[in-house]
Amino acid sequence: MEIVAGCEWILALGLLAAGFCMGIGAWGPAIGEGNVASKAVEGIARQPESATVLTRTMLIGQAVTESTGIYSLVIAFLILNFIGRFIIK
């Protein structure tokens, strides 16, 4: 693993950026999915017979909430890919 001369700062900042991108980007979806799950549990506790419908709706809602987290994952991959291709030889 060798670093292209003069690119040390780009490597360091790029790695930091990828980490921050994932860390901050996972924050929002985590809170959102937690909210969805807690409300679904409340609903199931109130009406246990609607558990199947609620679970299905909860999964779809969580998947939609998750997409912002997935976007930040893709951006982090792009940064890592850039580093792997051009900075590290």
Add this chain to the structure above:
Amino acid sequence: MEKVFQSIGRAFELVTIENMDSVNQITWRIGKVDLVINVTTIIMTWIVMIIIILFSYLGVRKLKKYPGKVQALVELIIDGLDKLIKDTMGEVGRKYLPLIATLFFFVAFSNWLGVIPLLKSPTGDLNTTLGLGILVFLIVQGSGIATKGLFSYLKGFLEPLVIAPLAVVINLAGEFGKTVSHSFRLFGNILGGGLIIIVLSDLFKYLLIPPVLHAFFGLFIGAVQAFVFGMLALVYITVGRGE
């Protein structure tokens, strides 16, 4: 401490080199356009298709009133999906059952294929998922035109009419954004799960951890994502039909 850094460096190498540069690529030059073909993805897709054909063939080869094991499994899944579609769309939705069931089976088997050593999930490649996303996009628009008629379908993009010029842009962006998020969600989940499996397994020296990770990221997340992919396609079609 030195060892930790070394293993992190090794994990980084694994991630960037083995997974980001698709290993088998053929470039096809037609005129001035370069067509890049991912051989690995195509082979894996064919394997998935063979598995689905075999599964369906074995399931319905000898239909009996008291079903055998495979027939019972196929009936269970198809019946569940049928009921689900009827709940969401009503009786008209049943003509979309083949589409949704095929999407579900294809995505589920593709996700589960990554669990087997030496095989890769075709859904871990953006080209596959984007292809499926565009397919769903075209079907949504087509069924919208078929049910509402061309004029009122186009008029749907102008609503709310008070801010019509702005509404067109917002509606178009929303329509394309749906496709992008639909395909990127599947791609990101599968690729991210695969990378986490590789990196964590390497950090733990392939001791005890890989089966657990494969069970969670491969089987569980794979099944959930396949279900979500099919359900979202169904929801988009329902919204597109305007019912």
